[in-house]
Amino acid sequence: MRSHLLNDTTAEHYRRSVTAGVERVAAKLAATDRPFTGISVDELSPVVDAIDLDRPLGDASAALDELDRVYLRDAVYFHHPRYLGHLNCPVVIPAVLGEAVLSAVNSSLDTWDQSAGGTLIERRLIDWTAARIGLGPAADGIFTSGGTQSNLQALLLAREEAKSRPEHFNRLRIFTSECSHFSVQKSAKLLGLGPDSVVSVPVDQNKRMQTMALARALERCVAEGAVPMAVVATAGTTDFGSIDPLPEIAALCEQFSTWMHVDAAYGCGLLASRERRHLLDGIEHADSVTVDYHKSFFQPVSSSAVLVRDRATLRHATYHAEYLNPQRMAEERIPNQVDKSLQTTRRFDALKLWMTLRVMGADGIGELFDEVCDLAAEGWRLLTADPRFDVVVEPQLSTLVFRCIPAAVTAPAEIDRANLYARKALFASGEAVVAGTKVGGRQYLKFTLLNPETTARDIAAVLDLIAGHAEQYLGDSLDRAS
Numbered sequence: 001m002r003s004h005l006l007n008d009t010t011a012e013h014y015r016r017s018v019t020a021g022v023e024r025v026a027a028k029l030a031a032t033d034r035p036f037t038g039i040s041v042d043e044l045s046p047v048v049d050a051i052d053l054d055r056p057l058g059d060a061s062a063a064l065d066e067l068d069r070v071y072l073r074d075a076v077y078f079h080h081p082r083y084l085g086h087l088n089c090p091v092v093i094p095a096v097l098g099e100a101v102l103s104a105v106n107s108s109l110d111t112w113d114q115s116a117g118g119t120l121i122e123r124r125l126i127d128w129t130a131a132r133i134g135l136g137p138a139a140d141g142i143f144t145s146g147g148t149q150s151n152l153q154a155l156l157l158a159r160e161e162a163k164s165r166p167e168h169f170n171r172l173r174i175f176t177s178e179c180s181h182f183s184v185q186k187s188a189k190l191l192g193l194g195p196d197s198v199v200s201v202p203v204d205q206n207k208r209m210q211t212m213a214l215a216r217a218l219e220r221c222v223a224e225g226a227v228p229m230a231v232v233a234t235a236g237t238t239d240f241g242s243i244d245p246l247p248e249i250a251a252l253c254e255q256f257s258t259w260m261h262v263d264a265a266y267g268c269g270l271l272a273s274r275e276r277r278h279l280l281d282g283i284e285h286a287d288s289v290t291v292d293y294h295k296s297f298f299q300p301v302s303s304s305a306v307l308v309r310d311r312a313t314l315r316h317a318t319y320h321a322e323y324l325n326p327q328r329m330a331e332e333r334i335p336n337q338v339d340k341s342l343q344t345t346r347r348f349d350a351l352k353l354w355m356t357l358r359v360m361g362a363d364g365i366g367e368l369f370d371e372v373c374d375l376a377a378e379g380w381r382l383l384t385a386d387p388r389f390d391v392v393v394e395p396q397l398s399t400l401v402f403r404c405i406p407a408a409v410t411a412p413a414e415i416d417r418a419n420l421y422a423r424k425a426l427f428a429s430g431e432a433v434v435a436g437t438k439v440g441g442r443q444y445l446k447f448t449l450l451n452p453e454t455t456a457r458d459i460a461a462v463l464d465l466i467a468g469h470a471e472q473y474l475g476d477s478l479d480r481a482s
């Protein structure tokens, strides 16, 4: 069994094994003609269940053959131009190379004595990101597993800075728009805040937080003797890609001495864009910022960070253990990243971004993100000119929320069902993958465009498929009625 350990004597085995895996994936990517095969849970479960985990195959090649059946053949492929579903990007090759290196070396970024240079690389990337945001000389931050964890950590710091005693936690309030990410609510619960702690602020017709409404909500909060703990502005809402008015929100946070968190999980790609960086103006006033490199920096999952204006606030996540990061090490100025993190053992995800910046540069990433934003603008023009569809807002980033309105139908519930059916039928056909959401209680469909290889022709073709499935549904339901 020792022959499976990666070490000085097995370098050749490692090379052959990983190369064989890379060959399979490369062949698979080259041969994929649709984002999904359309397989159902009922078809795939028995294939996975039939594997006897107590009888190993002993050999990587046999395991790869098997993996083809249980996973690779029917996976959902984000690199395909007709994958238009969730906020998943195709990944850039330098980052995949970084991923291969980081898992083989397997540094853990909790302490200097488990990572050395890895720690310094992560710190450089945190400084680089903070500088792009404009957070100032005292900024710091840490890589996390994703936007959800970044938001949680930011709100933990905000809660501690609100200097409230636990018995007052039910007086703390977080203000965020009705279009913000559900991790804000989850974080509030994890942080022990009361059920009314998250105040939902209405949005305007462009799905951006209404600052007048925020001002009124803050005033009401104070008048009622509650404490405004934080405002969470979203720079790129998950559904609409809308960016809340950051300068106005910053001014209100200043006025009410409230922590300003900007959730830029999606919009962070603008930090690399030369054309659109201005859309993030005002983000430099934030106390904390969430960025998801695994969304708009074309990085593999996971790659995310939370940045803070004042590094001293990270102390709220600091604990010392004799076996890991004793206080004395901090005094000796040994950089232990665990002092700033909610995690202990932690992947060296930063290496992927490092390789990306060293090979392509930030402008390369920004250009890719600009391309998908341009594509969304084109998609918007297609949708507004097409009488079969109703589209919600002109995109600031790269999502389009729309629905099919078949000519013969007027009953709202029937239109909802036709759109739900179209999404499901499309997924089952594997020809394209789209997402769905509700707007004003009605069922909508969504394209999240993160693939620069997707063209306006792909968008037009997928719209035709959707309209076709919706018509098919209505035809069938007319047959059922008659």
Ligand SMILES: *Cc1c(COP(=O)(O)O)cnc(C)c1O
Residues within 6 Å of the ligand: 087, 145, 146, 147, 148, 149, 151, 180, 181, 183, 234, 236, 237, 238, 263, 264, 265, 266, 292, 304
């Ligand atoms: C995706 C997303 C998150 C959550 O990030 P994960 O990396 O999925 O945990 C948070 N906020 C916004 C606005 C998002 O789009």
